[in-house]
Amino acid sequence: MNEMTRVSAQPAYSDAASKALARAPKLFIGGEWVESTHDRTLPVIDPSTGREIGRFVDASDADVDRAVAAARQAFDDGRWTGLPPIVRESMIHKLADLIERHADEFAELEAIDNGKPKTIAAALDIPAAVGMLHYMAGWTTKLGGETMAPMAAPNGAFHAYVRREPAGVAAQIVPWNFPMIMATLKIAPALAAGCTLVLKPAEQTSVTALRLADLVNEAGFPAGVINIITGNGHTAGDRLVRHPDVDKIAFTGSTEIGKLINKNATDTLKRVTLELGGKSPVVVLPDVDVAATAGGAASAIFFNAGQVCVAGSRIYAHRDIFDKLIEGVAEAAKGWTVGPSLDPATRMGPLVSDEQHARVMDYIDQGKKAGASIVTGGDAPSHEGYFVSPTIMVDVKPEMSVVREEIFGPVVVAQRFDDLDEVAREANNTSYGLAASVWTRDVSAMHKMCAELKAGTVWGNCHMMIDPALPFGGFKQSGLGREQARQGVEAYTELKTVIIAL
Ligand code: NAI
Ligand code: MG
Numbered sequence: 001m002n003e004m005t006r007v008s009a010q011p012a013y014s015d016a017a018s019k020a021l022a023r024a025p026k027l028f029i030g031g032e033w034v035e036s037t038h039d040r041t042l043p044v045i046d047p048s049t050g051r052e053i054g055r056f057v058d059a060s061d062a063d064v065d066r067a068v069a070a071a072r073q074a075f076d077d078g079r080w081t082g083l084p085p086i087v088r089e090s091m092i093h094k095l096a097d098l099i100e101r102h103a104d105e106f107a108e109l110e111a112i113d114n115g116k117p118k119t120i121a122a123a124l125d126i127p128a129a130v131g132m133l134h135y136m137a138g139w140t141t142k143l144g145g146e147t148m149a150p151m152a153a154p155n156g157a158f159h160a161y162v163r164r165e166p167a168g169v170a171a172q173i174v175p176w177n178f179p180m181i182m183a184t185l186k187i188a189p190a191l192a193a194g195c196t197l198v199l200k201p202a203e204q205t206s207v208t209a210l211r212l213a214d215l216v217n218e219a220g221f222p223a224g225v226i227n228i229i230t231g232n233g234h235t236a237g238d239r240l241v242r243h244p245d246v247d248k249i250a251f252t253g254s255t256e257i258g259k260l261i262n263k264n265a266t267d268t269l270k271r272v273t274l275e276l277g278g279k280s281p282v283v284v285l286p287d288v289d290v291a292a293t294a295g296g297a298a299s300a301i302f303f304n305a306g307q308v309c310v311a312g313s314r315i316y317a318h319r320d321i322f323d324k325l326i327e328g329v330a331e332a333a334k335g336w337t338v339g340p341s342l343d344p345a346t347r348m349g350p351l352v353s354d355e356q357h358a359r360v361m362d363y364i365d366q367g368k369k370a371g372a373s374i375v376t377g378g379d380a381p382s383h384e385g386y387f388v389s390p391t392i393m394v395d396v397k398p399e400m401s402v403v404r405e406e407i408f409g410p411v412v413v414a415q416r417f418d419d420l421d422e423v424a425r426e427a428n429n430t431s432y433g434l435a436a437s438v439w440t441r442d443v444s445a446m447h448k449m450c451a452e453l454k455a456g457t458v459w460g461n462c463h464m465m466i467d468p469a470l471p472f473g474g475f476k477q478s479g480l481g482r483e484q485a486r487q488g489v490e491a492y493t494e495l496k497t498v499i500i501a502l
Pocket of ligand 2: 046047113352
């Protein structure tokens with residue numbers, strides 16, 4: 001695709017989506033839609049066109065305080081934790097069912113707001129959000145403590161046990177790349193653990209979180225258990241992070257902001273989990289089926305236009321197969337049809353924002369200036385909307401910014417290697433440690449590499465397989481703590497040790 005290629009026009013929105021976009025800017029606090037205390041709003045932008053299509057509230061400090069107060073009261077008066085676990089479980093299932101009932105509308109809104117293809121939002125994002133709620137709902141009736149005996153006391157002198165209690169009020173700050181998946185990844189375990197919460201979606205993508213808020217009362221949640229507010233990170237987000245009545249922060253986003261949040265949460269010593277950036281390696285050994293692996297490596301970087309924390313953004317291929325593999329990835333890139341989010345032919349939509357588009361194009365430029373060669377892509381194929389072509393760069397060196405930094409766009413850098421020790425060293429030569437994949441049919445090399453790679457998730461012969469039942473999180477500067485699975489619910493709890501002399 002070259003500069004002259006124009007992507008197709010964004011099809012018309014459905015009536016349901018238009019109605020949702022036309023809603024008055026309000027916040028969901030204490031089970032009600034409330035007005036902000038000031039009149040500052042932010043635009044909803046369709047990244048396929050660059051046009052403003054709605055407005056939402058940029059929450060004030062007073063709005064944030066009100067949301068936290070609602071969550072605090074709902075936690076403290078026991079209207080959530082006091083309910084039988086089975087009742088709480090069924091409400092979470094009900095919320096999932098309601099989202100599913102409106103799945104088509106959610107998929108369309110997600111596509112319009114974020115830019116991802118509606119076909120993919122419908123096949124993946126919305127079902128995954130529903131699945132996250134169902135999976136976590138089950139923990140509500142299964143979490144518990146344990147009984148233990150002190151080691152230094154005579155047997156039977158004490159009755160000692162460990163209770164698992166909810167952490168309290170959770171503030172949850174999420175990014176724009178998978179708005180519904182991120183929202184449910186945060187909401188679901190908090191609810192299962194017995195916490196109440198305030199969720200703040202990203203300023204680029206607030207539409208589906210607000211639509212989700214419409215369903216909270218219908219699902220039966222008591223007022224104040226789930227509060228959803230919109231606004232800027234450096235104002236509303238920061239207020240949440242520093243708020244004395246918030247007990248726990250869960251954040252997904254950039255490593256830079258994750259570090260800042262961790263610092264700002266220290267004064268009140270909040271419990272913090274962080275899911276941050278990555279620069280995940282795709283390590284390809286010489287014995288692979290090159291054609292199949294090339295398709296996998298292309299999906300690892302081009303899916304969601306590369307705006308994925310675990311995107312396979314560094315390919316390391318063995319010298320013997322390097323050229324053939326890169327040829328295969330370039331061939332596969334042609335199948336990632338770039339277009340507007342509502343066009344059924346689109347496989348890769350625009351980037352989320354003008355800002356992200358500029359960032360990614362700047363990285364491509366930095367790569368070129370530093371001596372990298374572009375195998376395919378490197379251009380912005382339309383002047384309307386935030387499109388970038390699938391891009392492959394070779395002739396890169398370990399110290400280049402395109403190799404070291406998270407680009408968060410459809411841009412992959414590829415390097416050759418000769419032996420396993422060398423590739424393990426290079427793959428680990430990064431401040432990140434979120435994910436990695438290894439491609440080989442050699443069982444022994446597979447397990448050896450999986451042990452060597454310093455990352456929270458390592459895949460073999462696949463990439464990006466993420467499941468609510470499996471823990472997810474980062475080594476090194478890719479995060480703190482784990483989400484999903486039992487560990488993800490436990491992150492919303494405190495342990496209380498009870499020791500009674502008999
Ligand atoms: P960001 O980290 O600034 O935004 C994520 C969330 O944090 C948003 O909800 C935002 O409102 C909030 N936030 C921002 N500043 C805050 C503060 N001081 N206190 C509390 N909350 C705050 O990410 P941004 O700027 O949208 O994207 C920049 C880069 O971050 C991307 O290019 C990408 O490299 C990385 N990123 C990584 C993500 C991941 O999934 N790991 C997701 C999104 C971005
Ligand atoms: Mg948007």
